[in-house]
Amino acid sequence: MEYVTVKDVEVxxxxxxxxxxxxxxxxxxxxxxxxxxxxxxxxxxxxxxxESAVGDALADSDVDREDVFVTTKLDNGNRSRERVRExxxxxxxxxxxxxxxxxxxxxxxxxxxxxETLNAMNDLRDDGLVRHVGVSNFSxxxxxxxxxxxxxxxxxxxxxxxxxxxxxxxLAYCVENDVMLTAYSPLGVGGLLDDEALADVGERHGKxxxxxxxxxxxxxxxxxxxxxxxxxxxxxxxxxxxxxxxxADEMHRLFERRGGLVDRLADALGL
Ligand code: NAP
Numbered sequence: 651m652e653y654v655t656v657k658d659v660e661v662x663x664x665x666x667x668x669x670x671x672x673x674x675x676x677x678x679x680x681x682x683x684x685x686x687x688x689x690x691x692x693x694x695x696x697x698x699x700x701e702s703a704v705g706d707a708l709a710d711s712d713v714d715r716e717d718v719f720v721t722t723k724l725d726n727g728n729r730s731r732e733r734v735r736e737x738x739x740x741x742x743x744x745x746x747x748x749x750x751x752x753x754x755x756x757x758x759x760x761x762x763x764x765x766e767t768l769n770a771m772n773d774l775r776d777d778g779l780v781r782h783v784g785v786s787n788f789s790x791x792x793x794x795x796x797x798x799x800x801x802x803x804x805x806x807x808x809x810x811x812x813x814x815x816x817x818x819x820x821l822a823y824c825v826e827n828d829v830m831l832t833a834y835s836p837l838g839v840g841g842l843l844d845d846e847a848l849a850d851v852g853e854r855h856g857k858x859x860x861x862x863x864x865x866x867x868x869x870x871x872x873x874x875x876x877x878x879x880x881x882x883x884x885x886x887x888x889x890x891x892x893x894x895x896x897x898a899d900e901m902h903r904l905f906e907r908r909g910g911l912v913d914r915l916a917d918a919l920g921l
Contacts, residue, residue, distance in 0.1 A: 651663070651664065651688065651690060651892065652664070652868060652892060654830050654872060654873065654874050656805055656806070656828060656829065656830040656872065657803045657805060657828055659782065659805065661691065661719055661805075661806075661830060661874055662689070662690045662691035662719055662874070663691075663868050663873070663874045663875070664689065664691065664864065664868065664874070664875055664876075664877075664888075664889065664891065665689065665691030665692060665693050665719070665721070665832070665874060665875070665876035666680075666681065666684040666689040666691065666692050666693065666876065666877070666878065666885070667693045667834065667876040667877060667878030668680070668681060668692065668693060668694045668698055668700035668703070668704060668878060669695070669697075669698045669700070669878060670839075670878055670880075671700065671878075671880050674702060674703045674706075676880050677700045677703030677704070677707075678703040678706050678707050679880075679882075680878075680879065680880050680882075680885060681700075681703060681704050681707035681708075682707045682710065682711060683882045683885045683886075684885050684889075685707060685708070685711040685713050685718070686711070687885055687886050687889045688889055689885075689889060690713070690717055690718050690719060691718070691719040691720075691721075691874070691876070692704055692708075692718060692719070692720050692721070693721045693808075693832075693834075693876040694720070694721065694722050694723075694745070695722055695723035695725070695754075695756055696722065696723060696724060696725040696728060696737060696740075696741055696756075697723065697725050697726075697756060701722060701741055701744035701745050702744045702745075704720070704745060705744055705745040705746035705747065706746070708720075708745070708746065708747070709746050715747055718751075719751045719752070720745065720747065720750050720751050720752070721750065721751060721752040721753075721754060721808075721832075722738075722741050722745070722750050722752075722753060722754070723753070723754040723755070723756035723786060723808075724737060724738070724753065724754070724755055724756055724767070724771075725737065725756060726756065726757065726759075726760075729755070729759050729761070729762040729766070729767045730762050730766065730767075730770075731766055731767075731769070731770040734767055734770035734771060734774065735770060735773070735774065738750075738753060738774055738779060738780065739779070742779060748778075748779070749778060749779055749780060749781055750779070750780055750781070751781045751782060752780075752781065752782045752783070752784055752805060752806065753771055753774065753780040753782075753783055753784070754783070754784045754785055754786045754806070754808060755767055755768075755771075755784075755785045755786060755788075755796075756786050756787070757786060757787040758785075758787065758788060758792055764792075764795065764796055764799055765799045768783065768796060768799050768800040769799075769801075771783045771800070771802075772800060772801050772802050775802050782802070782803070782805040783800060783802050783803075783804065783805065784804050784805045784806040784807065784808070784830075785804060785806070785807050785808075786807065786808035786809065786832075786834075787808070787809060788807050788809075789820070790819050790820050790823045793807050793820070793823065793829065794823075797827070797829075804829060805829070805830060806829060806830040806831070806832045806874075807820065807824065807829060807830075807831060807832070808831075808832035808833075808834055808876075809831065809832070809833070809834065810833075810834055810835045811831060811833035811834070811835075811836065811867065811873070811875075812833065812835060812836050812837065812838045812842060812863060812867070813838075813842060813845065813847075813848065813863060813866060813904050813905075814838055814841070814842065814845075815835070815838070817831065818911075818912050818914075818915045821870065821872070821873070821915060821918070821919075822912075822914045822915045822918045824872045825871050825872050825918040825919070826918060828872075829872065830872050830873070830874055831872055831873050831874075832873075832874050832875075832876060833867050833873055833874065833875040833876070834876055836863060836864055836867055836875040836876065836877050837860055837863055837864075837877050837888075838863075842859060842860070842863050843858075843859050843860055844859070845859055845863075847903060847904060847906075848862045848863055848904070849862075851896065851900050851903065851904065854900075855894045855896075856894075857891075857894060858887060860877070860884070860887060860888060861887065861888070861890060861891050861894075862896070862904075864877060864888060864891045865891050865894065865895070865896055866896060866901065866904045868891065869895065869896055869901060870919055871918070871919060871920075898921055901919075901921055902921060905921075
């Protein structure tokens with residue numbers, strides 16, 4: 651496993667996503683396989699309906715709770731002071747755990763101020779129910795605002811990021827400000843798997859397009875990735891990304907998929 655070190659916290663760089671599965675049985679099987687294979691970072695959300703299955707899989711696994719980095723996210727209707735507290739307690743019940751490692755605002759608030767939500771999240775952190783706080787689907791400006799508002803550090807901004815969906819400005823901001831960028835839909839929801847450049851680079855390493863798509867993310871500073879799969883063979887395949895490295899040329903070639911690398915980001919990434 652590789653780690654992202656953010657604000658002195660070590661987060662497993664590869665996590666397991668749990669959206670997009672239909673049944674608890676499917677979710678339980680997938681998360682159990684992921685833990686067995688070696689994933690130590692699991693991404694869930696109040697919205698996904700996967701918290702109970704994640705909790706069951708964690709409880710039945712041989713892996714100790716403290717060895718797994720668990721993230722959940724506040725649903726849109728749970729952003730007031732009271733709802734943050736109540737809904738997080740309900741999440742903890744479903745997850746069968748006394749704390750989550752990371753609690754995120756799932757997407758920017760439209761009815762409640764970010765200040766109110768972040769203050770409530772900070773209180774949960776003070777009470778030990780939440781280790782770290784963060785945001786998701788925030789712009790650079792919103793991330794900066796959240797950093798100003800929150801007493802506790804904003805550990806991550808979780809956003810869509812993959813070779814066909816770039817986040818140049820946000821990534822540069824994250825590298826410069828010690829914030830982790832958690833890449834969701836790192837396989838483009840499966841849409842990247844027929845990408846010719848990924849396949850071509852993969853052939854040289856004996857790896858699949860999915861593995862190259864993940865490797866490209868993991869080699870970028872401050873980036874973690876949370877692919878999801880309901881199939882054991884894909885769960886395994888996506889974890890098998892720590893025994894090869896993309897060259898600087900290959901990294902550049904994949905950045906070329908969408909117009910090359912801007913100078914500011916090239917500097918930040920050391921490419
Ligand atoms: P993704 O991980 O990019 O892609 C998942 C899709 O790819 C599934 O259909 C899966 O099908 C397929 N797949 C996975 N590995 C494969 C492989 N090795 N070969 C072939 N196909 C493969 O998409 P995602 O679910 O959108 O993103 C991952 C996680 O990010 C989510 O589960 C969720 O935890 C998080 N997320 C967060 C937000 C947010 O707003 N914060 C939004 C979206 C997602 P099979 O099941 O058949 O393998």
